[in-house]
Amino acid sequence: MLTGTDEHGEKILRSAEENGVSAKAWVDKLVHDEWLPLLATIDIDNQDFIRTTEERHKVNVQKFLQKVYDAGFIYQGSFKGAYCVGCEEYKNKNDLVDGEGEFAGQQVCSTHSKPVEMLEENNYFFKLSQFQQPLLDHYKENPNFIQPESAKNEVVSFVSMGLDDLSISRSKAKFDWGIDIPWDDSHITYVWFDALLNYITAIGYGQDDAKFEQYWPADIHIVGKEILRFHAVIWPAMLMAAGMELPKQIYGHGWLLVGGEKMSKSKLNGIVPEQITSVFGSDAFRYYFMKAINFGQDGSFSWEDLSARYQAELANGFGNLASRTIAMVKKYFDGVIPQPGEYLEIDKKLIAVAEKASADANRLMDEVAIGDAITAIWTLVDELNNYITVSEPWVLAKDEANTERLQTVLYCSSEGLRILNVLLNPIIPQAAAKLWAALTEGKLGELADQDISEAGNWGQLGSSRVSDLAVLFPRIESKDE
Ligand SMILES: [Zn+2]
Numbered sequence: 267m268l269t270g271t272d273e274h275g276e277k278i279l280r281s282a283e284e285n286g287v288s289a290k291a292w293v294d295k296l297v298h299d300e301w302l303p304l305l306a307t308i309d310i311d312n313q314d315f316i317r318t319t320e321e322r323h324k325v326n327v328q329k330f331l332q333k334v335y336d337a338g339f340i341y342q343g344s345f346k347g348a349y350c351v352g353c354e355e356y357k358n359k360n361d362l363v364d365g366e367g368e369f370a371g372q373q374v375c376s377t378h379s380k381p382v383e384m385l386e387e388n389n390y391f392f393k394l395s396q397f398q399q400p401l402l403d404h405y406k407e408n409p410n411f412i413q414p415e416s417a418k419n420e421v422v423s424f425v426s427m428g429l430d431d432l433s434i435s436r437s438k439a440k441f442d443w444g445i446d447i448p449w450d451d452s453h454i455t456y457v458w459f460d461a462l463l464n465y466i467t468a469i470g471y472g473q474d475d476a477k478f479e480q481y482w483p484a485d486i487h488i489v490g491k492e493i494l495r496f497h498a499v500i501w502p503a504m505l506m507a508a509g510m511e512l513p514k515q516i517y518g519h520g521w522l523l524v525g526g527e528k529m530s531k532s533k534l535n536g537i538v539p540e541q542i543t544s545v546f547g548s549d550a551f552r553y554y555f556m557k558a559i560n561f562g563q564d565g566s567f568s569w570e571d572l573s574a575r576y577q578a579e580l581a582n583g584f585g586n587l588a589s590r591t592i593a594m595v596k597k598y599f600d601g602v603i604p605q606p607g608e609y610l611e612i613d614k615k616l617i618a619v620a621e622k623a624s625a626d627a628n629r630l631m632d633e634v635a636i637g638d639a640i641t642a643i644w645t646l647v648d649e650l651n652n653y654i655t656v657s658e659p660w661v662l663a664k665d666e667a668n669t670e671r672l673q674t675v676l677y678c679s680s681e682g683l684r685i686l687n688v689l690l691n692p693i694i695p696q697a698a699a700k701l702w703a704a705l706t707e708g709k710l711g712e713l714a715d716q717d718i719s720e721a722g723n724w725g726q727l728g729s730s731r732v733s734d735l736a737v738l739f740p741r742i743e744s745k746d747e
Contacts, residue, residue, distance in 0.1 A: 268468050269305070270316035271297055275354045275457030276436075279443040289443045293319060307539050308548045309695050316468040318461055326472035327455065327463045328448040330508060335449060339393045339507040345433050346386040352378035353492075354457045356385075356433070377492050377528075390435040390447060392459070397503035398429045404502065410515055412498045413634065414562035417491055417518040421498045432500060434459040462501045465513070484513040486634070494518035517634055520564040522555075529567070537567065545742060549694035550576050556693060557640045573742070580694070581739035583647050584686070588701050590654070591679045592735045598663050601732050603680045604673035612653065613678050617724050619649040620685050624722025627689055643689045650682045680705065681727045687713070688721035697738040704735040 273293040282292035297317060305312060316323060334340055347356040353375060365374040365381065372381045405411055405422055412418035435453040436444065444454030463471075465484060470477035489497050498516045505512050522529040529536050542551045554572045557579075559565030595603055609617070626642035657675045662668040683705060691698040691713055702713040707730040710716070 267312045268314045268316065268465070269310070269312045270314075270464055270468065271301055271318065272457065272461035272464070273297075273317055273319045274444040274455075274460055276441055276443070277351050277354055279441055280351065290319065293317070304539060307543055308551055311695075314468050316464045318464055322473070323460075323464060323467040324445050326467040327445050327460050329472040330463055330466075330504075331455065331459075332448045334392070334504065334507045337507060337509075339396070340390050340434065341393070342388070343391045343431070344386070344388045345391070346384070348373070348382040349385045350375040350378060350380070350382045352380060355496075357382055387433060387437065387440075389433045389437070390450070390453060391431040392434045392504070392507070394429045394432040394500065394503050397506055398425055400506055401425050401429075401499065401502060404512065408514075411512070412494070413515060413517050417494055417498075417562070421494060424495065425499060429499070429503075432456075432459075458496050458500065459504070462496060462504065465501075466510075483511040486515040486517055487513050488517045488519060488634075491518040491520060517562070520559070520562055522559070523564050523566045526566075542572070546572065546576055547696065547739075549696045550580060550739070553580060553640070553694055556636045559637070561634060561636045576739065576742065579644070579647075580697075581741070583644070583651070584690070585697070585738040587647060587651050587654075587686075588683060588704075588738060589735055591650075591676070591683050592704055592732045594659055595676055595680060595732050598659070598672060598676065603727060603729050603732060604677055605729055606674040606677040607670040609674065612656065613674060616649055616653050616678055616682060620646050620682055620724060621722045623649075624685060624689060628719050640693060643686065643693075646682060646686055646689075650679060650686075653682070654679055677727075680732075681724065684710075684727045685721050685724075688716045688718055691716070692718070700736045700738060704733050705730070707731050707733070 271293070278293060279289050282289040285292060287295070302315070305315075318324075331340075345356075348358075348362065349356050350361075357375060361376055362373040362382065363376045364370075365372040365379070369379070369381055374381050402422070402425055405418070405425075412421050434456040435447050435450075436456060438452055438454055442454055444457060445460050447453040447455055465487065466478070466482060469481040471482075487497055494516065498518075501516075502512045524535040524537070527535060539551060542554075546554075550572070554575060555567075558571060558575060559567075595601060606613075623642050623646040627639040630636075630639035630642060654675075659672055659675050659679075662672040662675065683701070687698055687701050687705060691702075698713060706727070709728060709730045710726065
């Protein structure tokens, strides 16, 4: 998993100037004060982080440009159009809407709600128009290349209308915060042509062929829907021009809305993750946004909904199941998970639910239906809670004649919990780590090494000794209590 920052372009340069610092100092500050801490705040497990100002990126962007230039896909020409600096993109009429408030009477960018600027330039152009048919063919032959379906339809109709060649350089006379065009140092590279190449420069393109071949083509690029066109049109055309394979899938995710508008810093309606994690913890943050909002669609955040789900689904549903199962193993079997006797119908039903939950979750994750995958996992949470209620281990414990049955019930409960533990590790890693430590005594190896696709194979838990389980989802005191 790769993420990173796109640091060149006029928008960044203007912000730096407004803040009275150099562009490099400005992006260094943003990366170190905001982006890297953000990843830690919500436990993102990325294996690399690329900045487009890094040498490994700049050098290999130039190699790529030279290759596409030598192949005849870049020429010099002039262009005039309406440019949105927020998007770093020329806009056509369909991308503009009537301005409101201070911009009433003007045409503004539909994403940024700010006026566009008329630019006329003499630049280098990429022959994007030549790739209209190859792109349409690729979309048709690879129906999952662009997802979700609504996003794909929009891209296909956009490309079907015809593509203009793309200006991929800016004269340094105008501004110079970017990567030099290798054959003409009076020009710098258009920020998107530079930024899109991060996906390959980070994995060794141009300098480490073995590494590059190991990771390319990428399985999936996950991008905001407002930048889907760059990823689903320009980027694959760039790769085609260089004679390279395309990523397997481009997934355009939706927006978080507040009061019906896109949540954004520039509109001052943002909620920073730390505001949520400082109260509910990062697991709840991750769980909430993966579960409550249909991935790929826009969704609204609500404190009330988050709080209700935290209590009902995480604390009462999963957290309570984990703590009472471990408590019963301690109380009735001195902390050693018992081995099961003969399985009854109720046990077999539990096993079937566990196997199905695991299989469904794996399939849905592959389809990037993350919320549905969590719903599938929760069928096992609910089944286990129900299983314990109906089996009444506290009643079985009163009569020694029921010892074998009690063993079976607590084995099944513990094994069900193991399956949940593995399936939920990518969703709520902090709680999963605590539970794994308490449940397995390290006998099944590291949690990170568990094969999630095999999680539902029943009977992996041996007779390990359980230990105290830290509270997974503590009670949140509201301010007026
Ligand atoms: Zn814009």
